[in-house]
Amino acid sequence: METILVVLNVDENGNLSKHALETVSAGVKLSKGLSSPFTVGIVGPKPELAAELIGGCGATHFLGVSAEAFQIPRYVTDSVLIENLANKSQATLILAPGSSRWNRVLPGVAHRLGGRADLHVGELKVAEGKLSITKWYYRQRMEAVLQRAHRPWCLGLDSGADAPWQGERGQVSVEILDIPINPAEIRTQVQGAKSPSTSEQTIRPDAELLFVAGAGWTKKQADGQAHPDRAAELILRFLQLSGASLGGSKSLVDLSSEGQSVLPFMTHLNQVGQTGATPRHPKGLATCCHGEEPHVVGWRFINERRAVNLDPNCGWAHGKADVLYVADAFQVMERLNALLEQEKQSK
Amino acid sequence: MSEGYHIVVCAGIVPDPLQTLQPVQTPTGWGLKNEMMLPAVLDPWAAHALYEAAHLAKKTPGSKVYLVSLAPKAKLQQVMMTVAQKAAFELVPVDGPASGFTEAFEVASALYEAIMGIAGLDRNKLLLFGGWESASRGAGSTLQILGEMLQIHDQFQGVDECTVNPDGSLQILERVEGGNHQVSVCKGPPVVLGWATGNLPEPPNNPQIGMSNMRTIMPALQKAKTAKIGADGVFFGSVELPKQLRQTRVVKDAQVDEIAREILEWIRK
Ligand SMILES: Cc1cc2nc3c(=O)[nH]c(=O)nc-3n(C[C@H](O)[C@H](O)[C@H](O)COP(=O)(O)OP(=O)(O)OC[C@H]3O[C@@H](n4cnc5c(N)ncnc54)[C@H](O)[C@@H]3O)c2cc1C
Numbered sequence: 301m302e303t304i305l306v307v308l309n310v311d312e313n314g315n316l317s318k319h320a321l322e323t324v325s326a327g328v329k330l331s332k333g334l335s336s337p338f339t340v341g342i343v344g345p346k347p348e349l350a351a352e353l354i355g356g357c358g359a360t361h362f363l364g365v366s367a368e369a370f371q372i373p374r375y376v377t378d379s380v381l382i383e384n385l386a387n388k389s390q391a392t393l394i395l396a397p398g399s400s401r402w403n404r405v406l407p408g409v410a411h412r413l414g415g416r417a418d419l420h421v422g423e424l425k426v427a428e429g430k431l432s433i434t435k436w437y438y439r440q441r442m443e444a445v446l447q448r449a450h451r452p453w454c455l456g457l458d459s460g461a462d463a464p465w466q467g468e469r470g471q472v473s474v475e476i477l478d479i480p481i482n483p484a485e486i487r488t489q490v491q492g493a494k495s496p497s498t499s500e501q502t503i504r505p506d507a508e509l510l511f512v513a514g515a516g517w518t519k520k521q522a523d524g525q526a527h528p529d530r531a532a533e534l535i536l537r538f539l540q541l542s543g544a545s546l547g548g549s550k551s552l553v554d555l556s557s558e559g560q561s562v563l564p565f566m567t568h569l570n571q572v573g574q575t576g577a578t579p580r581h582p583k584g585l586a587t588c589c590h591g592e593e594p595h596v597v598g599w600r601f602i603n604e605r606r607a608v609n610l611d612p613n614c615g616w617a618h619g620k621a622d623v624l625y626v627a628d629a630f631q632v633m634e635r636l637n638a639l640l641e642q643e644k645q646s647k
Numbered sequence: 648m649s650e651g652y653h654i655v656v657c658a659g660i661v662p663d664p665l666q667t668l669q670p671v672q673t674p675t676g677w678g679l680k681n682e683m684m685l686p687a688v689l690d691p692w693a694a695h696a697l698y699e700a701a702h703l704a705k706k707t708p709g710s711k712v713y714l715v716s717l718a719p720k721a722k723l724q725q726v727m728m729t730v731a732q733k734a735a736f737e738l739v740p741v742d743g744p745a746s747g748f749t750e751a752f753e754v755a756s757a758l759y760e761a762i763m764g765i766a767g768l769d770r771n772k773l774l775l776f777g778g779w780e781s782a783s784r785g786a787g788s789t790l791q792i793l794g795e796m797l798q799i800h801d802q803f804q805g806v807d808e809c810t811v812n813p814d815g816s817l818q819i820l821e822r823v824e825g826g827n828h829q830v831s832v833c834k835g836p837p838v839v840l841g842w843a844t845g846n847l848p849e850p851p852n853n854p855q856i857g858m859s860n861m862r863t864i865m866p867a868l869q870k871a872k873t874a875k876i877g878a879d880g881v882f883f884g885s886v887e888l889p890k891q892l893r894q895t896r897v898v899k900d901a902q903v904d905e906i907a908r909e910i911l912e913w914i915r916k
Contacts, residue, residue, distance in 0.1 A: 373829065375802040400823040404804045407751065407788030411795045416752060416880065419787045432884055437747045438662075439782050442670050442888050444677075444748075449880035487834040488801050493827045494820065503826025509914055542914065554848065568807065568844040569826045574664045574782060575691040575844060585910065594664040605893070606913065608906070612897055619892025625906045626899045635907035643911075 302336040302431070302451075305391030306359070307382055309373075309401060310344025316353055319397040321464035323457055324354050326424055327395055328465065331358065333426030336393075339363060341385035343370050348474040355470025363388060364474040369481055372490045373401035377481060379409045382454075384479045386413055391452055393431065398456035406454040415452035422461055439574050440600035460580050460601070496567055502539060502546035503569060509544040510581040510602055511535070512572060514589025515551035516609070516629065518562045527630070532563050534633045541640035545581060547572040547598075549589045572598035587629040591615025608632050651709025652836060653768055654700040656736070657758055657777035657790065658693030660718045660726050660745050662686070664782070670886040676878060677748040677886050687722050687745070689730050692778025696842035698850055699809070700776050701734030707811065712736040713768075715761050717754055718745040720871050727864050732857035733850045738864045739765060743874040747783030748886070750878040755792035757874035762797070770797070772836050779804045779841035787841070794839035802839040803831065808846055 306327035308320045316324075324340070331338040339361040342350050347364025363385055370381050382405060386394055394410075396402035403419050410417035422434040425445070432447050433455065495501060517531035539546055548556075548563075548570040556566045571577065574594035584602035589595065591607060592615050599605060599620075606623045607616035616624045625632065662668060662685040669680040679685065689697070697714060704710035713736060716723055720742040727738065741761050762768065775794060780787045787804065794802045805822030812818055815835050820828040822843050898906065 373823075374831070376800040379800065400805060400821065400829070403787055404802065404821075405791070407786070408791035408795045408802060411752065411755075411792045416750070417786075417788055420785060437670075437783065437785065437886065438668050438679075439664070439785060441668050442886055444886040445884035447882045447884065449882070485800065489832050491830040491832060493823060494830050495827050501826065505825055567826075568846075569822065571844065575695075583914065585914075592665070593667075597664075600889075604913075606910065608910075612899060617895055617897055619895055621895055622893050623896045623898060625901065625910075626897065627901070627903060627906055631903045632906050632910070635903050636910055639907055639911050 302330070302334050302392045303390050304330055304336055304338035305385060305389045305394045306338060306340045307385060307394060307396040307402065308340065308342050308350070310342060310347065310350045314344065314346065314349055316350055317397070318464050319399060319459045321354070322459060322462045323395055323397045324357050324465035325462040326457055327359070328357055329462065330393065330395070330424060330426065330431065334429060334431065339389040339391065341365070341389065342474070343381060345371060347476070351472050351474045352469055354465060354467070355472045356468030357465055361389065362472050362474040364476045365479060366476055367479065369486065370479065373404065374488055374490050375405055375408065376486055376488060378405045379412065380479060380481055382406070382409045383412055384477060386452055388477060394452050394454040396454070396456055398458050403456045406456045410452065410454040413452050415454060416448055416450040417454035417456070419456035421455045421457050424461070436600070439597045440578055441597060496569065502565055504543065504545040505579065507543055507545040508582055509542060510547050510579055510584040511538060511542070511544040512547040512549065512584060512586040512589050513552055513563065513566070514549040514587065515555065516588025518552065518555060521630065528562050530630065532565070534630065534637065535563065536565065537637050538633055538640070541637060541644065545579065546570055547577070547579065549573070549595050550576065574598065586616060586621070587633065591620050596620050651707055651711070651772060652703065652774050653711055653713070653772040654704055654774045654776055655713045655715055655762055655765070655768070656693065656697045656700045657715050657775070657793065658697060659690045659716060659781055659783065660687040660722060661690045661782040663688050669888065677883055678746050682746070683719065683722070687726050689726055690778055690781050690783070692780060692782070692842055692844070694730070695845045695847070696776040696778055696840070697730070697734055697736070698847045699842060699845045700774070701736070701850070702847055703809070713739050713765060715739040715741070715758055717741040717743045717757050717874060717876070719743070720868050724868050727861070729852065731860035731864055732852040732854060735856050735860060738860070738867045740868050740871040741874050742871040743876045745783065747781070747785070748878060748883070749784070749876045750881055751784060751786045751788035752792055753876045753879065755789050755796060757876060758789070758793055759796045760874070770837055774836055775799060775839045777841055779806070779843055790839055790841045797837070799837045799839050801833045801837070804841040805843045806840045806845070807843050809840060
């Protein structure tokens with residue numbers, strides 16, 4: 301038998317994020333599959349309010365941490381936090397949303413507890429009373445199913461691994477933990493979040509569509525000229541009209557960071573691929589991007605894929621996209637924007 | 648305290664991303680088909696950490712950069728032929744597997760031994776750098792565990808920027824959700840920084856730096872200790888390539904209007 305701990309944090313509005321609720325679902329699933337009790341540990345100014353939201357989830361215990369020092373994401377405090385929740389609950393399996401906050405500390409704290417950790421965990425499977433997880437290797441090129449002997453086993457779950465938990469709210473009693481921390485150990489002050497320097501927020505994790513721009517947007521076109529300004533205009537307008545999230549190929553992003561006047565809103569954070577992000581969206585549209593393998597590994601979690609490229613033999617043509625339109629992306633996007641404008645006006 | 652940082656960059660090697668990879672069972676566990684034949688590169692995010700380290704060391708007199716790498720030494724030597732031209736560093740090699748199927752804890756233990764063996768390393772000047780995830784295991788774990796082993800509890804992951812303030816504190820930007828950065832200020836070393844892409848382009852090759860690095864790299868490789876690294880306690884049920892390629896429909900000679908309408912319809916579906 302295992303003992304399960306689900307670690308959650310309350311968001312700035314006092315709610316539990318979708319990713320947090322998915323982690324609750326995973327905890328419920330494991331608890332049933334392994335016939336093992338589970339504890340929920342919540343960090344937030346008022347953990348009891350968040351606990352109420354998931355009161356009906358079947359957890360045997362609720363632990364809360366409300367002290368101010370623990371409310372911000374920071375290794376020194378978050379590691380002590382999980383360490384204490386783990387010791388209090390005697391957990392053998394520790395689940396947390398694989399967000400930047402928990403991914404920053406889970407492996408370190410697992411080591412401190414004498415256990416092991418896995419991040420970017422996809423599916424959790426239980427068979428014959430044993431937990432297996434799925435996880436990608438070599439930047440999403442191959443997927444492994446694995447089990448571990450070491451405990452505690454800390455698991456940072458990728459979003460989308462389970463459906464968000466839905467169920468009855470309910471009053472539960474939350475045991476508030478008083479975790480001692482020596483102020484002298486806190487050498488880091490978190491000043492807050494900073495959005496990209498451009499006025500436009502182009503990365504939208506919840507968008508239905510990922511729109512990827514490649515270096516072709518900045519290359520010489522049929523008239524012998526490059527048209528970066530026109531490219532920037534078309535792309536930004538499309539993002540505004542469609543609500544899509546913007547991704548870029550490495551070649552395009554590198555051009556931007558090398559100070560060439562290309563697409564001012566494109567930063568390294570937009571990069572998709574081997575050394576970029578692996579975002580999750582139901583659909584993806586690639587434009588002026590060749591579809592080389594180091595780029596396309598970043599599309600692992602994009603279900604439906606289409607591309608617009610002048611080259612009928614580009615990477616997308618070779619089983620990497622569902623549809624490849626052999627066409628000029630400048631023309632296609634101009635027309636697509638016009639259609640979206642029409643649609644907007646007729647609403 | 649005298650000026651300068653001791654920047655320890657931990658970087659493995661990985662197959663060149665343009666290579667096709669295939670998992671195979673080997674007598675020592677899972678590996679890649681023809682692993683020793685595949686051309687390798689310095690793990691990309693860790694390579695960014697190296698460039699950032701070199702840049703910071705240049706700006707901070709009295710600093711020194713160490714590159715600690717666990718890899719099969721013959722392959723590491725090949726990779727060093729280009730990497731040595733990019734930045735000045737002292738190589739601290741450990742001979743062992745570069746496989747993604749080894750356990751981060753075991754890798755961290757081998758790196759810990761190597762780091763503890765660096766003569767004159769001053770913990771109060773220590774900046775432990777590396778990539779926030781490897782391009783092989785992708786565990787995001789090794790640096791954190793190593794940080795714990797070195798008892799460094801100021802750790803940052805997905806770092807894109809680290810600047811030194813006039814009072815010696817470090818301002819650090821880490822990637823967080825939604826394309827934002829979290830800004831933190833840490834009093835100073837020792838810290839762990841797991842780098843994402845950072846802000847620096849890949850430095851051009853500098854044969855002079857390469858020559859001077861190689862003078863110490865070759866003897867270091869010859870003396871490299873061997874570490875036995877596996878994946879104790881991990882049981883792989885399967886390792887598979889994604890099931891299938893897509894059946895791409897290639898649309899040629901269609902009118903722009905037709906294409907735009909089809910895309911719109913698809914987006915709205
Ligand atoms: C270690 C390493 C890591 C890497 N990591 C990444 C990564 O994370 N992400 C990544 O993206 N790449 C990565 N790469 C680089 C990758 O191999 C490719 O070089 C890169 O993706 C190419 O970018 P691109 O397709 O935008 O540019 P190009 O290869 O220059 O392609 C431009 C495309 O635009 C098309 N085009 C031009 N004009 C038009 C038009 N008017 N209409 C339609 N199409 C047009 C052209 O036909 C061409 O296909 C990595 C490489 C290495 C070695």
